[in-house]
């Protein structure tokens with residue numbers, strides 16, 4: 001389900017370089033009608049009405065993952081208000097979206113056969129722990 005959403009997004013906004021550029025994710029978010037701003041005083045990104053407010057990130061890979069996660073909320077859930085009991089489900093979906101989006105289907109599944117998690121982290125510009133989470137989403141998860 002989430003994977004299909006990511007493929008639809010990547011088809012609409014083709015990205016030809018890896019790691020997926022931060023500005024490319026920001027442009028897709030802006031194209032969905034959201035403005036982005038940065039705030040020093042917060043530790044997690046938050047969406048308020050049509051504004052996405054971001055904290056200062058320590059690393060580019062953290063920033064990339066967080067932006068992709070927020071894009072997941074925006075493109076999967078849109079503007080519908082979430083109720084309390086679906087918040088954790090929404091988070092899980094946004095996380096899966098971020099993993100598929102930053103480590104695109106097919107490409108990643110091919111790379112997993114010949115690269116280790118450190119090389120994958122470098123190629124896709126993601127934290128190693130997220131690479132491992134992405135590996136768990138592969139149909140034939142054979143990494144040991």
Ligand SMILES: [Zn+2]
Nearest residue numbers: 069073091094
């Ligand atoms: Zn979230």
